[in-house]
Amino acid sequence: MGPVEKPVSYKDVAMFALHYAKRHKRFALGSFGFLGLATLTDAFMPLVYQKIVNTLMQNYADNPASLRTAVTFLLLAFGMGIMFHTLRWRAFTNSSKFFSSALHDVVIDGLHKVQRFSTDWHANSFAGGTVRKITRGMWAYAQYGNTIYNGLFPAAMMMLAMTTILLFKMPIVGLIMVATVIIYCVLSVYISVKILAPLFRASAERDTKIGATLADIITGNPTVKSFGAERREDAIFSAVAEDWRVYSRKAWTTGNLTDMARGLCRSVMFIGMLGATVWLWKEERATACDITLTITR
Numbered sequence: 001m002g003p004v005e006k007p008v009s010y011k012d013v014a015m016f017a018l019h020y021a022k023r024h025k026r027f028a029l030g031s032f033g034f035l036g037l038a039t040l041t042d043a044f045m046p047l048v049y050q051k052i053v054n055t056l057m058q059n060y061a062d063n064p065a066s067l068r069t070a071v072t073f074l075l076l077a078f079g080m081g082i083m084f085h086t087l088r089w090r091a092f093t094n095s096s097k098f099f100s101s102a103l104h105d106v107v108i109d110g111l112h113k114v115q116r117f118s119t120d121w122h123a124n125s126f127a128g129g130t131v132r133k134i135t136r137g138m139w140a141y142a143q144y145g146n147t148i149y150n151g152l153f154p155a156a157m158m159m160l161a162m163t164t165i166l167l168f169k170m171p172i173v174g175l176i177m178v179a180t181v182i183i184y185c186v187l188s189v190y191i192s193v194k195i196l197a198p199l200f201r202a203s204a205e206r207d208t209k210i211g212a213t214l215a216d217i218i219t220g221n222p223t224v225k226s227f228g229a230e231r232r233e234d235a236i237f238s239a240v241a242e243d244w245r246v247y248s249r250k251a252w253t254t255g256n257l258t259d260m261a262r263g264l265c266r267s268v269m270f271i272g273m274l275g276a277t278v279w280l281w282k283e284e285r286a287t288a289c290d291i292t293l294t295i296t297r
Contacts, residue, residue, distance in 0.1 A: 010193070013144065016141075017141065017144055017145065020102040020105055020106060020141070021098075021102070023101075023102070023105060024097075024098050024101045024102055027094045027095070027097045027098035027101065028094075028098050030090070030091075030094035031091050031092070031094035031095035031098055031149065032091075032149070032153065033091075034087050034088070034090040034091035034094060035087075035088070035091035035092075035095075035149070035153065035154060036153070036157055037087050038083075038084050038087035038088045038091055039154045039157040039158055039161070040157065040161055041080055041083050041084045041087060042084050042158070043157070043158050043161035043162055043165070044080070044161070044165075045077065045080055045081075045084075046165075046292070046293050047165065047293065048073055048076055048077045048080065049077065049292060049293075050289045050290070050292050050293045051069075051073045052070055052073045052074060052077070053288070053289050053292050054287070054289040055069045055070045055073065056070060057288065057289065095149060099142060099145060102141065102145070103138050103139075103141060103142055106137060106138045106141050107134060107135065107137075107138045110133075110134040110137055110138070111134060114130060114134065126211075126212030126213075126215060126216055127212075127215050127219070128211040128212045128213070128214055128215020128216065129208045129209065129211050129212030129215070130212075131211060131215070132207065132208045132210075132211030132212070133208055136204065136207065136208070159177075159181050162177065163177050163178055163181065165293075166273075166293075166294075169290065169293070170276075170277065170280060170286060170290060170294075172276050172280065173273050173276045173277055173280070173294060176269075176272050176273055176276050177269065177273055180265070180268065180269035180272060180273075181269070183265065184262065184265050184266065184269065187261070187262065187265060188262060191258045191261070191262070195254060195258060196251070196254065196255055196258060199247070199250060199251035199254055199255075200251045200255075202247050202251070203244070203247045203248045203250075203251045206240070206243050206244035206247050206248070207244060207248075209240055209243070209244070210240055210241060210244050213236065213237055213240045214237065217233045217236075217237060273294050274291070274294050274295065277290055277291050277294045278291065
């Protein structure tokens with residue numbers, strides 16, 4: 001017998017991803033560990049820039065002590081820059097090893113499972129659609145991992161680090177950042193779960209149908225030729241492809257629109273933080289160097 005299809009939850013997707021991460025946990029942990037350290041290094045760089053600007057603003061150019069201080073922080077910034085790029089290199093080296101191994105296992109396991117479905121299931125399933133599902137599952141895993149690894153994880157680390165820094169140095173600005181980060185996260189989750197996921201799921205279903213229909217037409221080509229039915233098959237495939245085009249365009253266009261909404265949210269967050277810093281400066285509770293700290297993030 002074949003599989004009994006049931007709705008796939010977000011928990012199922014997460015557990016599926018975690019299953020393959022556990023198989024190659026040395027590479028997975030190494031990639032996340034090095035990326036986390038690189039992100040934290042990058043988060044603290046504005047503090048060093050602030051020290052350099054503060055030293056230059058509060059001292060005269062002919063003051064040897066201030067020059068030594070500025071050079072010291074400049075060398076520190078240079079060292080942190082080298083550390084940042086080295087850590088990112090180690091992170092992406094590990095991630096390349098992890099994803100290549102995990103995707104290899106996904107496609108191998110997919111074929112292993114499908115091979116053991118019943119003869120009736122295979123007789124009643126489109127081979128092209130099955131192939132499409134296996135390969136798309138492999139690349140869907142890559143996209144899911146890439147979203148977390150290159151998007152959510154470093155963004156969360158950076159926001160956490162910068163929020164902590166600002167809460168200590170300028171609590172009002174830090175609180176504004178906390179509020180806007182919460183709004184941004186809620187907006188992103190809502191957009192991803194309620195808007196984008198159904199659209200891209202519908203697009204993926206049409207993509208599977210394209211593969212299935214195409215494989216069926218090509219496999220049955222001798223029969224098609226014997227009945228002179230090429231135009232009929234062209235029309236059938238054209239309808240399937242058109243259906244995919246409509247749903248895919250809608251998904252991609254909506255994705256672009258939601259990206260713009262998230263970008264606007266980030267801009268509002270930045271302007272709010274900068275405005276609060278300028279207000280603190282006016283009230284003599286912040287310096288121009290604090291504005292530098294806000295601008296660099």
